[in-house]
Amino acid sequence: MVVEGIHMHTGSDIMDIDVFLQGAEILLSVAKDFKDLQYVDFGSGFKVPYKEEDIETDIEELGEKIGKRFKQFCYDYGRNLTLMFEPGKFLVSDAGFFLVKVNVVKQTTSTVFAGVDSGLNHLIRPMLYDSYHKIVNISKTEGRHRIYNIVGYICETDTFGVNRKMTEINEGDILAFHNAGAYCFTMSSNYNSRYRPAEVLIHEGKDYLIRERETMEDILKNQINIDIFSEHKALQAPAMDLNPENEVIYNNITIEQKQQN
Ligand SMILES: Cc1ncc(COP(=O)(O)O)c(C=O)c1O
Numbered sequence: 001m002v003v004e005g006i007h008m009h010t011g012s013d014i015m016d017i018d019v020f021l022q023g024a025e026i027l028l029s030v031a032k033d034f035k036d037l038q039y040v041d042f043g044s045g046f047k048v049p050y051k052e053e054d055i056e057t058d059i060e061e062l063g064e065k066i067g068k069r070f071k072q073f074c075y076d077y078g079r080n081l082t083l084m085f086e087p088g089k090f091l092v093s094d095a096g097f098f099l100v101k102v103n104v105v106k107q108t109t110s111t112v113f114a115g116v117d118s119g120l121n122h123l124i125r126p127m128l129y130d131s132y133h134k135i136v137n138i139s140k141t142e143g144r145h146r147i148y149n150i151v152g153y154i155c156e157t158d159t160f161g162v163n164r165k166m167t168e169i170n171e172g173d174i175l176a177f178h179n180a181g182a183y184c185f186t187m188s189s190n191y192n193s194r195y196r197p198a199e200v201l202i203h204e205g206k207d208y209l210i211r212e213r214e215t216m217e218d219i220l221k222n223q224i225n226i227d228i229f230s231e232h233k234a235l236q237a238p239a240m241d242l243n244p245e246n247e248v249i250y251n252n253i254t255i256e257q258k259q260q261n
Pocket of ligand 1: 046088182
């Protein structure tokens, strides 16, 4: 077997470049034992800011440090190899916004809920691993602010954000979720037979529909009808006979006969 490449993926949200470099050292210590390598792939996991105060992986510093280290590795290895990365969210996370419409605003004694026409089937990250997506009311960008819990339509305590201070929400308002370019649509599902939404690309001020909203036909299209019940047709429910004196007959087979079969 010829091993052409060696790879690592440290996982998301590298805050400290040195942690990434330590991982890279481990990968390189393994890589040196494979003599036919064409490339070394350092994966990704570069952090993007989700909250205002969040940091972003300093990609320039990382590039500089890993570039220098990789050059040294190639020198020791005896030839040049390709250096690879697999950036996902770092490239596309903040390029996407997820838009939902507010169906209901409900005041309870402790909080105000804004219920939207979406749920964890469209954006599962908050419910799956408690991730934070900034949410803004783009129907009303100014005015007084209130605190809201933004909730979805799925029954499993479907919650997108808790205690979010935002401009006052009215039914019909559109809310925009930030950082929906990565791990939003790709993690979506048809759970509860819900459709995935359309996707619109905005390019130089112009909008282009780049994905149609799903329909029930999309949900059903891969289902296959099978005829496993035909052999039991004899057991089709009879017309209800309410007279207990009468014998119940299934398609001319009496219950007694059926049990013998
Ligand atoms: C093997 C591999 N490479 C790259 C990535 C992208 O990571 P990120 O989106 O954090 O940049 C992932 C994400 O899960 C992954 O599993």
